Amino acid sequence: MNTICNRINILSNASTSHCIFITQRFFQTSPILNSWFTKLTNVSQVNTEAATPKHTRRKNYPLTYEQRQFPNMIGHTKTWNTFNTSNLKDGKRKSETLTDDLFIRQFIYGTWHNLFASELIIKRRHNMIILSGLVTRTIHPRRMYFLIGYTEEILSALLKCPVKLEIQTVESKDDVIFTYW
C-alpha cells in the first residue's frame, strides 16, 4: 500500500506524457474512458474534481451521456454503474464486492477489447451477477457469442456465482456521443 501511495505522489509531480500513460494504466478500469478523458479528469492536477472534465480548447472532445452527467448528478439524471446491496446497513462483503467489480471491469476491458461503447453496468441480483452495456457491431455475431460464452463461464468460475451477460449493440461509438466538451 505504501509503495502505491509513493508512486501516486511521484506521478502527481510528474507531468510528462509517459507518466500520464502509466497513471492511466493504474486508474483505468473502463474501456471507454481511455486516452483524453483521463487527462481531462486527472485528479493529480490542482483544483480539480474527480471525474469532472475541463473543457478542451476547441470543445471538440466527445462525451457520452454518462460522462457528461458529472458525479454530483448521480441519482438525479444518471444512476450508478454498479448495483448491489452490500453498502446498505448490515450489507455483506463490502470490500469484496468492490474488488470484484474492479476485476470484472478490467477483465471485460481486456476480453472485449475496444468493443464496449459505454461503461459496464454490474448488477447483482440474489447470487447472480448480470453484466450489461453497449457493444459496437465491429465483430461478427458468431465471435460475439463466443466471447459471451467465454466470459460467462470464466467469470462464474472465478467469482463462484452465475454470471450473465446482457449486452445491447450499437452501430459505432459515434452513436453514443451525447455532447462535445
Place this chain on the structure above:
Amino acid sequence: MLRLLLFRRCLSTATKKLVVPEKIHRSPTSILETLNSCVELEGQNPHYVYIDDPFLIPTVGYEKRSLALSKASGKKAARWIIDKYSYAFQNDVAQPSIPSFLPNYTFKETEFIEPDESTIYKLINWNKLIQAYEMYKKCRDDNIEISDTCKFALFDLLCIHNSQDPMQQLLPEEDWYRREVNESGVAKKTWKENGITEQFFEELKKLSPNNNRVYNSIVCGMLKHLQCEKALEIIAEMKENNIKLNIVTYNWLLRSVSSIKENYNARWEYILDILNEMKTHGIRPNLKCFNSILYTLRRSPLSEHNPTLALSIVNEMRTLNIKPSLGTWSHVIMIFYPNDHIGSDTTILQQIMDEVQKQYEENGKHLEWIDSDDSEFFSNAMWKATTSCRDIDLAKCIHRFLLMGTNARFMPDSFKEMSYYNNFFKLLFRIDIPDNVMPYWESLVPNVYSPSHQVIEEFLDFVSNWDLKDYFVRIWSDMVMLGLMDEKNAAQSRRLLERYLQLLTRSNVTDDTTDRQQQYANVGRTILKRFPLIRHEETDTDNDIAQQSSERGRESSRNSLKKDQPFQYNGNLISYLILLLSRGNDFDGSWHLYNFYQNNREFLINPLTDVSLMALLSLCVQQKDTDKSIEVIQTIGELSYECLPQAIGLLNENVKLNAKSRSNLKQIQNESKIEAAKDVKIL
C-alpha cells in the same frame, strides 16, 4: 342494555378460538416452481440462449445453429483455461461450495503409487473408468483388499459404457444440435469384443461364482450395445446355474428381440416366452417393459396383427394399473401407421390425443418424463397427422398441447423440432384456409422455426392458390430474412426467385392498383440490387484469373474455387423483371435490363417472353421513343412471336413515324414469318 351488549361481546370473544394452521412442508425450490407455473410459454420469441438485440438475434436456420454452437465453444474454451490454470480458480467463496464452478480434479502421481478403494471411487467419480480398472488390477496384484460393492460398481459402469470412459456431458446448446455434433444414426453392434469388461467378467466369475448382479450387468451391457449372440449364451449359462434374471435385463431382452429373431411370428412367440418366464419367476412387469415390447412390435412394421397386439398390450397396462407414458403412445402411433397408406381409416391418433390430454389434466397439468422414448412423441404424432390422417384439427390439437405448460421440453433436439414444424406447415398449406394459417406463420417464423426451401415453395403455392395479394411483397422480405436469397446456393435461390416472380407477374395489369404495381417494381429493383447484373465477359476474366492462379499453386486455386459464383440470370428471370419494372413505369430500369439481355444473348438461356417485350414496347411508345420501339419490334420479329402485328399496330397508331423508321418497319414486316404481320398497314 349496555351490560347485555358488553356481556355478549365478551361471550363472542370467548368462543373464538385461534386455530394455528398446520405447517405445510415445502421443498427448497417450491417458490421457484410456483413462479414457474405462473408463466406460460408464448412460443414466438427467440430462444433464450440468444441475446435480445436485433444484431444478435438470428433468423436463418444455419445461423441459429452456428451462434448457439459458438457460445458453447466459448464455454468450452473457458473450461479448458480453467482446467489448464486450475490453481487460479481454487479460491472458493461460495457457501455451500458449488462443484461445477471449480476446475476438474487433477490426479497426482502419488495417489497412484499406493492405491486403495477410495482412489478407485475417486477415479469413477471423475469418469475415468479405464484408469480405475487399472488401479483395481494394481490393487489385486498388491493384495490390497477391495470390497465387493466397489468392484461391482466399477463393473456395472464398464458394462454400461462398453469398456470406455463415458462421454462428457454436452453443453445445453450443443445438446440441442447433438444430431449434427455427434451422429447417432442407425443402431449398430458397438460392443467391444474381448474388451476389459469381458476380462473383468471372467475374473469376477471366478471370485464370486453365480453372482446375480454380475451376470445381469453384463447381459444388460451386451444387449445395450447389441451383442446379442454372446448375451444369449450368457443367459443360457445363467439358466444352467439357476441364476435369476432381473427386471432390467428382461426389459433389455424384450427391447432387442427384433435383432435376435428375424421372423415376425417368431419374434412375438419369443416375447411371449420371455413374459411367461417372468411370470414363473414372479417378476412384475413395469412401464419400461411394455414400452420395450411395443418398440419391438414397431420394428416389425408390416405384420398384420400388430395393431390388435398393441391394443391388447395397452389394455394389459390398464389392468396392471401402469400409466402409459408419452413414449408408449409414440410407439402405438408408429404401429398403427407404419407407412403413409396404412391406418388412415382409423381414428387412433385422435383417441390417443384425447387420452394424453386426459392424463395431463388428471396429473395436475404436468407430464413426467419417465421413459427415454418419450421424446419422440410430438414429432411422430405430427408426422402421422400430416402424412396418414391429413386431419388439420388434429394437428392443431397436437400443437396446442405442445405449447401447454411445460410440454415443450418433450421436444428433444433441433432436428425433431424442424421435422415437426415442417410437417405442421405442410399440412396447413395443403388443407387450411389463409385466415387460419397466417397467424401460425406470423407467430412461428422466423424466431421459432426457419423454413427450408421446400416449405417456402409450398408457401408460395399456397399464396398463389388463394391469391393473397397482401402477402406478395412480404414474401420477398421473408425470403431475404430466412437467408433463402443467398448467393451461396444460387441454384436454389434462382428456382425460388423464378417462381416468386412468376407469381408477381401472373395477374393482369388491370387487376392491380397502380400502388401495387409500384410496390412490385420496388421489389424488382431490390432484387437487382441484391443480385447485380454482371456482364459475362467479366465472369470470364474471373475464370481466367482463377486458371492462372491455379497454375501458381494449389492454395490460391482453392481460394478462388471457394469464391462464390455470381448469381446468373436467365432469359425468364430478366423478362419477369422487365415486366415488373415496365408495369411500374420505370422506363430506364427496364431498358437497362433489355440492353443487358441483348448484349449477353449468347450466354443467357431462354429468350425474352412476348408479354415482357410487349410491356416494354408500350412503355417505349408512351415515351415516344421511335428508335427504341423499333428495336423492340425487331426483337419480337426475330423471335417470331405471334404478337408482332399488334406490336407494329401499337407503334403505328400512337407515334407519327418518319420515312426511315417506316422503311425499317416494312423491312421487319417482310422478313417475318408471320403472315398477319404483313397485313398491317403502315401509315
